[in-house]
Amino acid sequence: MGTEKRYEYRPQEIEPRWRARWEETGAHRAREEDPRPKFYCLDMFPYPSGSGLHVGHWRGYVLSDTLARYKRLQGFKVLHPMGWDAFGLPAENDAIKKGLHPKANTAKNIANMKRQLHEIGAMYDWSREFATTDPDYYRWTQSIFLRMWRRGLAYRASMPINWCPTCRCGLANEEVVAGRCERCNSETERRDRTQWLMRITRYADRLLGDLDKLDWPERVKTMQRNWIGRSEGAEITFTVKDPDGGEHALPVFTTRPDTLFGATYVVLAPEHPLAERSAARARRGAVADYAEEARKAKEIERTAADRPKTGVATGAFAVNPVNGERVPVWVADYVLVHYGTGAIMAVPAHDERDYAFAKKNGLRIVEVIRSDEAKRNGDGTLAEAWTGEGTMVRSGRFDGTPSAAGKRKVVESLAKKGLGKATVSWKLRDWIFSRQRYWGEPIPIVHCAKDGEVPVPESELPVLLPEVERYQVTGTGDSPLAGIPSWVDVKCPKCGGPAKRETDTMPQWAGSCWYFLRYASPRFAQGPFDPKAVSAWLPVDQYVGGIEHAVLHLLYARFFTKVLADEGLLPFDEPFARLFNQGMICKKSFWCDTDRIYLPEKEVADGQQCPTCRKPLHVELEKMGKSKKNDVAPDELVAEHGADAVRLYELFVGPPELDSEWTTNGINGCSGFLARFFAWVHRCAETADSPDSDRVARARHALVKGITEKLEAFKFNTAVSDFMKFLNEVQDAGPTEVSRETLRAAVVALAPFCPHVAEELWHDPLSGSSSVFEASWPRFDESLARAKEMQIPVQVNGKLRATVTVPDGADSATLEKRALAEPKVAAQISGKSVKRVVVVPGRLVNVVVG
RNA sequence: GCCAGAGUGGCGGAACCGGCAGACGCGCGCGAUUCAAAAUCGCGUUCCGGAAACGGACUGAGGGUUCGAUUCCCUCCUCUGGCACCA
Numbered sequence: 001m002g003t004e005k006r007y008e009y010r011p012q013e014i015e016p017r018w019r020a021r022w023e024e025t026g027a028h029r030a031r032e033e034d035p036r037p038k039f040y041c042l043d044m045f046p047y048p049s050g051s052g053l054h055v056g057h058w059r060g061y062v063l064s065d066t067l068a069r070y071k072r073l074q075g076f077k078v079l080h081p082m083g084w085d086a087f088g089l090p091a092e093n094d095a096i097k098k099g100l101h102p103k104a105n106t107a108k109n110i111a112n113m114k115r116q117l118h119e120i121g122a123m124y125d126w127s128r129e130f131a132t133t134d135p136d137y138y139r140w141t142q143s144i145f146l147r148m149w150r151r152g153l154a155y156r157a158s159m160p161i162n163w164c165p166t167c168r169c170g171l172a173n174e175e176v177v178a179g180r181c182e183r184c185n186s187e188t189e190r191r192d193r194t195q196w197l198m199r200i201t202r203y204a205d206r207l208l209g210d211l212d213k214l215d216w217p218e219r220v221k222t223m224q225r226n227w228i229g230r231s232e233g234a235e236i237t238f239t240v241k242d243p244d245g246g247e248h249a250l251p252v253f254t255t256r257p258d259t260l261f262g263a264t265y266v267v268l269a270p271e272h273p274l275a276e277r278s279a280a281r282a283r284r285g286a287v288a289d290y291a292e293e294a295r296k297a298k299e300i301e302r303t304a305a306d307r308p309k310t311g312v313a314t315g316a317f318a319v320n321p322v323n324g325e326r327v328p329v330w331v332a333d334y335v336l337v338h339y340g341t342g343a344i345m346a347v348p349a350h351d352e353r354d355y356a357f358a359k360k361n362g363l364r365i366v367e368v369i370r371s372d373e374a375k376r377n378g379d380g381t382l383a384e385a386w387t388g389e390g391t392m393v394r395s396g397r398f399d400g401t402p403s404a405a406g407k408r409k410v411v412e413s414l415a416k417k418g419l420g421k422a423t424v425s426w427k428l429r430d431w432i433f434s435r436q437r438y439w440g441e442p443i444p445i446v447h448c449a450k451d452g453e454v455p456v457p458e459s460e461l462p463v464l465l466p467e468v469e470r471y472q473v474t475g476t477g478d479s480p481l482a483g484i485p486s487w488v489d490v491k492c493p494k495c496g497g498p499a500k501r502e503t504d505t506m507p508q509w510a511g512s513c514w515y516f517l518r519y520a521s522p523r524f525a526q527g528p529f530d531p532k533a534v535s536a537w538l539p540v541d542q543y544v545g546g547i548e549h550a551v552l553h554l555l556y557a558r559f560f561t562k563v564l565a566d567e568g569l570l571p572f573d574e575p576f577a578r579l580f581n582q583g584m585i586c587k588k589s590f591w592c593d594t595d596r597i598y599l600p601e602k603e604v605a606d607g608q609q610c611p612t613c614r615k616p617l618h619v620e621l622e623k624m625g626k627s628k629k630n631d632v633a634p635d636e637l638v639a640e641h642g643a644d645a646v647r648l649y650e651l652f653v654g655p656p657e658l659d660s661e662w663t664t665n666g667i668n669g670c671s672g673f674l675a676r677f678f679a680w681v682h683r684c685a686e687t688a689d690s691p692d693s694d695r696v697a698r699a700r701h702a703l704v705k706g707i708t709e710k711l712e713a714f715k716f717n718t719a720v721s722d723f724m725k726f727l728n729e730v731q732d733a734g735p736t737e738v739s740r741e742t743l744r745a746a747v748v749a750l751a752p753f754c755p756h757v758a759e760e761l762w763h764d765p766l767s768g769s770s771s772v773f774e775a776s777w778p779r780f781d782e783s784l785a786r787a788k789e790m791q792i793p794v795q796v797n798g799k800l801r802a803t804v805t806v807p808d809g810a811d812s813a814t815l816e817k818r819a820l821a822e823p824k825v826a827a828q829i830s831g832k833s834v835k836r837v838v839v840v841p842g843r844l845v846n847v848v849v850g
Numbered sequence: 851g852c853c854a855g856a857g858u859g860g861c862g863g864a865a866c867c868g869g870c871a872g873a874c875g876c877g878c879g880c881g882a883u884u885c886a887a888a889a890u891c892g893c894g895u896u897c898c899g900g901a902a903a904c905g906g907a908c909u910g911a912g913g914g915u916u917c918g919a920u921u922c923c924c925u926c927c928u929c930u931g932g933c934a935c936c937a
Contacts, residue, residue, distance in 0.1 A: 219854055219932080226853080226933060233937080254937060267937090309935080339936045346937085352851095353935055427936055547931080652875070654862065658855090659930085661862065669875045672890090709866095718864065721874035728874090793870040798918045800870055838917050843869050848917045 009678040011642020015756040019121060027771060028123040030079040032536050039076035040537050041068040044545025045085040045512045048109040050094050053116045054631035055662055056585035056624035062650040063582055064544040065122035069752040070711050073777040079537050081519040082124040084110050084131035088508025092439035102439045106133055121643045121755050128522045132511030139462035140528035141510055142444040146455045147567055153199045163191040168475045169436045193477060196434035196443060196504060200559050204228055204426045207558055216579040220550045227551045229427025231255055234411045236420040238266055238318040242278045250318055253340030253425050258406035261395040262368035263345035265328045266318040269337035270294035280315025287314050287331055294333040309334045309357045321419040340425050355385035368394050369403050436479040438471035440505030448492035448499035457493050479503040512553055513560035516540055516575055535571050543576040583659040584623045587630040591618040598629040621661060632662055644754035645671035651716040673724055674757055680731060684738040685765035693737035699729045700742045701785035704778045707749050745778035794819040795846040796828040812839040819845040
């Protein structure tokens with residue numbers, strides 16, 4: 001015990017030294033000319049926030065770094081880059097809050113976050129660092145935008161948009177959650193504005209179909225499938241007469257053409273062009289009022305699920321193409337203008353929403369799909385809508401047809417008359433791509449009275465953001481850029497006449513749609529990326545990040561990649577082969593209802609009371625965050641235990657894909673383990689090299705086997721416990737039982753997890769001449785990883801009664817004999833007849849008695 | 851409502867393909883060291899009964915399949931996340 005004191009583990013001394021050394025020697029540089037196979041390990045692009053990293057942020061970074069270093073030791077050339085997603089609303093809002101210019105504020109935040117990331121000890125290749133706000137980068141974001149514009153993928157349209165009254169700007173649909181602004185939680189309104197959109201819908205089928213190619217978590221793929229929302233059905237054309245006698249075709253979308261005979265009314269979305277046009281004169285005012293109300297209604301009210309269905313009759317009638325029946329036309333906001341055709345045929349007997357609406361408004365309910373499973377009233381009428389399968393009835397010549405076959409037959413018969421066709425509808429909508437904000441990439445388009453939209457010539461890119469004093473939103477809905485005539489007024493690149501620059505900027509997502517391509521050749525000046533470098537490094541082999549990007553970023557990045565592939569710039573059309581979503585780090589938060597504030601744990605009085613008002617606090621386990629005052633800064637932990645210990649605990653805290661609770665004490669176990677490991681290696685190295693004893697050899701092979709298998713399976717938490725188990729075992733053995741080879745294997749196996757201490761031990765006492773990361777991953781021998789003797793449990797009727805020790809590989813006969821000879825077993829079976837003995841060699845013996 | 855995921859000691863969690871439930875760590879208890887404390891080391895630690903030997907119970911609840919179920923099947927409960935009038 002006294003000797004251990006000599007080998008005191010001092011991470012504060014070891015870690016900065018090795019980080020400086022790696023930096024000096026360029027140890028983490030990814031080199032294209034390296035002949036080894038490549039591995040591209042990427043963290044999701046961080047936004048450099050001003051509030052700094054907490055241990056929750058560390059989790060993903062530690063995870064990806066451990067994997068990257070493991071791959072490196074396995075003989076891959078590893079690309080593990082880092083950079084900054086620095087444009088966008090949060091960056092701008094943060095700057096406004098601090099009264100700084102976003103450019104200065106962003107630079108400050110980047111410097112701070114980079115310093116914090118260094119502490120982790122990750123093998124980032126900082127020579128490839130860039131930010132989306134670098135003109136050298138956004139020049140190419142603008143260039144890619146122009147490629148999309150030329151392909152007709154970027155276009156302008158006037159449409160109702162989500163307007164956030166607090167941020168005073170438009171939001172993409174994806175930024176509106178339950179009718180509220182995702183960032184500030186204000187209720188959003190609808191306003192009309194000319195917007196830039198991306199025609200992502202043109203790629204809907206490929207974005208959906210190619211999900212099958214990806215090694216991604218199933219839930220992320222499911223979320224994307226739901227978001228894209230492919231729905232097979234039919235467009236069926238009804239006919240509507242307006243009061244002036246004009247006839248209008250009214251296509252409706254349905255997934256249930258088999259229920260067409262049960263359509264008892266038709267509903268138009270309030271914004272549908274025929275709503276007012278077709279309304280009877282006496283009803284026109286009511287329809288217009290209803291539409292106006294619906295238009296102004298806040299999104300939150302409109303989408304509330306249990307909201308009662310409202311609507312007005314237009315007084316017009318539509319003709320059902322299958323039987324010529326006249327049914328009333330209604331306008332109701334439960335029909336959405338942007339889905340399908342913005343109009344539906346209502347079949348109350350077989351659709352819950354139509355059923356509710358029909359009941360409320362006294363409309364007819366006609367059952368046309370017969371099923372014994374349907375719930376009925378005493379008189380045999382439907383007690384609720386039957387939405388399942390059944391047999392067609394009251395459907396003319398289709399009577400008796402099963403509904404599944406009926407879908408096809410009805411459409412076929414309509415198609416012959418040109419009154420219907422099979423179609424596919426998508427939930428996915430085009431992506432609103434413009435923001436009325438200062439801090440984003442200017443959209444490189446010039447508006448000319450004569451030539452219309454004119455792209456800024458490539459040679460004039462980037463369109464730089466002007467340096468300005470005021471960049472706050474105007475509140476008029478225009479970008480602050482609109483208020484700078486010297487920037488806005490330009491000559492038309494085409495005709496030289498007076499023209500104006502587009503003043504909208506791109507959304508934050510823009511820069512993160514292709515950054516993973518730029519890392520391959522970050523300083524390339526002839527294009528967004530060097531095709532050679534991109535084909536050498538891409539696609540990304542392992543992408544690591546939070547689940548919050550399951551749909552938006554990951555869908556947009558896939559979209560951009562497909563467009564660039566169609567441009568002939570990429571030899572692949574999916575950017576991220578494999579995806580891993582780490583769970584969140586949580587911690588208890590303390591909320592005082594009276595004071596309406598969160599309290600940090602250390603200010604909470606005994607008995608979980610508020611220190612000021614003495615009332616009990618709301619205690620909840622929540623995602624760690626500064627705003628909830630439950631964040632833990634890594635700085636103090638690093639100062640006390642070292643980065644390696646923090647890294648180890650980040651992995652040990654729980655299964656990486658699940659949320660885990662951070663406990664302050666938990667890290668002690670990891671830090672203690674490293675101290676013991678450090679001393680153990682030194683102590684063993686002191687003795688003359690001796691061969692491994694049997695148990696040490698076994699422990700080593702079991703360790704390497706365990707770590708290798710667990711890293712491959714992303715089971716970082718149990719990999720760490722394998723290490724602890726190993727040390728517990730070999731510590732029981734004396735130093736003279738341990739070979740040099742075992743020490744080397746253990747140190748290399750630790751290196752992905754705790755790179756600093758592994759590097760230190762590799763050099764001293766193991767006298768490595770180059771970096772431990774130049775070593776190769778240790779091999780293991782399955783047979784040596786097994787113990788020579790094993791304990792086999794013996795059960796009687798499934799209950800454990802004894803354990804016998806037998807040599808590894810003992811056969812069934814031996815096991816049975818030994819088991820029955822066991823006194824405790826004999827006692828249990830005496831006086832009973834042995835019906836059967838189940839022997840599983842290497843596992844157990846179960847004696848069945850009756 | 852629909853679709854995922856989860857439910858195991860005081861706590862975080864482990865358990866290969868159906869084979870000793872509770873690995874590993876935290877916490878706690880006892881002991882060593884210390885003038886003392888921290889740190890460190892050793893031993894113990896699912897629960898109930900028992901001084902102990904030992905016996906019994908136990909993986910959200912209930913049922914089923916099996917020699918044997920945390921693991922497979924059915925019914926139900928709870929929690930978390932996503933979607934939510936998408937016709």
